Amino acid sequence: MEVHVFEKQSARPACSAICASNAGRENQDRIPIDLVVDGGVALTMVEDQEPVMNSRILVSNGRIVAIGRKRDLTIPNGASYELLDATDCLVMPGLINAHAHTAMTIFRGVSDDLPLKRWLFEKIFPLEKEFLSSDTVYWGALLGCLEMISSGTTCFADGYFLQDQTAMAADAAGLRGIIAQGIIDFPAPGVPDPKENIAVGQRFIQRWKGKSELITPGLFCHSPLTCSEKTMSDAWDLSSEHHLPLQMHLSETREEVEAILSNTKKRPVDYLEGLGLLTDQLVVSHAIHLSHEEIVLLAKRGVGVVHVPESNMKLGSGVANISRMLSCGMDVGLGTDGCSSNNNLDLLCEMDSAAKLSKVFERNPANMKARETLKMATLGGASVLGLKNEIGSLEKGKMADMIVIDLKRPHLWPVYNPFSTVVYSANGSDVRDVIVNGRILMKNRNFMNLDSNEIMCRVREISRRIARFF
């Protein structure tokens, strides 16, 4: 059965805008093609680009070297490549989870439906204190990587502790990771003396910078309430020195905003402005309780925001005014947060929640359209993380991070508008194949390089100990 996606007439022909067409064939002939993804409907996420029907994508050495219509793109003679048949499928950029605490999979569902303070102080903090170790963070992060691969995420930004383990897990999984060592002015897992937090972060960056083409190390300041001015400034200086993004929670709860107001006499964004931290290197997550002036200032300074709608909903924290941020021209990415407040890492479902929450929050169904939402989970995340020239869209020259979604499923049928299909109908289990850096990590829903049984067994052992804790 053939999938029928209805093609729009576009003023801008799909192929000439993005592909190395046959006219450029001479160059292609000299490039060794490793992978060809053939026959799918490609959502390139290139601005104003319509879906490319019956597409062909050529990959060489981890990068897209050509993309266009199959009929317009020939494969070089004698090339030895892997062919992925994407007939009846969508092909699109891999999803980017711009805010996660991946190892928290070990705490998935351990303490739900509690008032925020009880959840945090009676459950999560004691659990983290008791159970976070090199072993648990590694296996928890690896389970998270497995889940992200299985639901179409190809790149994730992570802020947590003992981050060598998360970086190792991402590297082993073959996922692209922006892995940030947690910085907090309290004793933390792996950092018993908070005076050492910047030094620990520095050593983490030194160990991982340039070590793996998949891993970008960095720092994650827990929040302006739990980090001092000096800690945040030092973290910013260190990040700036290495040209790395600095991740931070910002204005997640009303209480946090009030506490900062009370301590500093400034609203959180003004407080960070006073410290000189507001630049395009800063990536703030949640960003719920912001005044209009704060949004305008964040936009002016080029600060990246990560929207975390499902966690914000589940914890009852509030609704970030993403539409206003987008209309101010801000870069906005999408994240899941950790599995203790979501409770999964499924960005396809997160997009659905993001769009619908925005519509009902503003009582406007035209708010946050499907395409805009998908952009948040792809190019938006790439921009926020400083990677927009490398990932986030299917374009010649970009890294070959892409996913294939099987359309032949009752709940995705029929397909009038593939952006709608992806955002409003699909879930993570509809992802058939996942490619990162040109390497296939999941094919026909089989993991190519991870032993899911081993990972789940290890996490089961950890979870048994955790269950005995209460």
Next chain:
Amino acid sequence: MEVHVFEKQSARPACSAICASNAGRENQDRIPIDLVVDGGVALTMVEDQEPVMNSRILVSNGRIVAIGRKRDLTIPNGASYELLDATDCLVMPGLINAHAHTAMTIFRGVSDDLPLKRWLFEKIFPLEKEFLSSDTVYWGALLGCLEMISSGTTCFADGYFLQDQTAMAADAAGLRGIIAQGIIDFPAPGVPDPKENIAVGQRFIQRWKGKSELITPGLFCHSPLTCSEKTMSDAWDLSSEHHLPLQMHLSETREEVEAILSNTKKRPVDYLEGLGLLTDQLVVSHAIHLSHEEIVLLAKRGVGVVHVPESNMKLGSGVANISRMLSCGMDVGLGTDGCSSNNNLDLLCEMDSAAKLSKVFERNPANMKARETLKMATLGGASVLGLKNEIGSLEKGKMADMIVIDLKRPHLWPVYNPFSTVVYSANGSDVRDVIVNGRILMKNRNFMNLDSNEIMCRVREISRRIARFF
């Protein structure tokens, strides 16, 4: 690999409360067992009942005849039965979609992200006028049934037009359907003369009452704004005469409430009260824009409410105050609405949205807990539809409508609390097996009685015509 679900000590032992134990074996020995579901963790949804570990469920002639721990329940000697091994799985009551317009799958995603009036008057109404026919309603409804089976729904309440087709589709699919013929005081598909709407409904009820053990016919008054007093009263009388639920949209938009206020000088619930329509036979969907007094009155009269959170979000209509309704003791079910405003029929995802929306709406993460939410999608729906003695929980004597969810998936792992797993982590694709009336409709994700290829081909043909319309 063995699944580890952490067992709570319960003051009320699981087995004695619900199962025919070995003590009652003599009775069992006389019952021909058709189906045994063995080894799963059973969420019975019986009040206060803890999950039953390593469960066994015996089915005879479409009903549950025994449920308990495997070790406590022997299978009668010489019984010839089908065995469903649910090791590493959850077993729970089939989900009940208490408000759908199933045939609207043919319009899935055809016109999203539009202002409500444009969506309705420029897209949906003209599409319905042009394309609803016996053929399209049948195949659209059958695609919806396929989707519902694939995502764990075993019973659905449907309000639409040309409902013989939806009833036939449900019956063919083997799903339990509360199928209501649409009543509206405008020309409608299959009812060109609105004066005939009650007569058409009456003939529909006469044709289907008692015809199939799966189908309960009924009426669906479109809304108090689009139906006159006489139409609603006549529909109520007819429903009452046949002891059938009367479905109705209520207070979905602010504009609708204002129009009724303006026309009748009464708020919608008071208006219906004046007509004598508020009884436990009435099932109202959406129920967003209600005053506290209206909620109290609905509760007092025993009116059933169906919460439709994703559609309400996507159309920007508002947030129903379900917590207040539950605290008033109302029966509340969960529904998806039609695929043009959702855009799927996945009740597992709908539960996640329902719980999270309620938490953020009330800024209280303890609001609408996982178990309470699952109850809404099972027993709650059964109560609203007048079927609580037949379905909605796994209990001896109830119909064998149940589903099996595979827990061995990265995004469901580990399992500390199976209610949390189902509501916050799972999606429809995690459903492995579906049983209605003791009959297996999906096994290992293979449809046992429907030809998915044929159905999707038919709907593709319909969608091609629809796509040419704009």
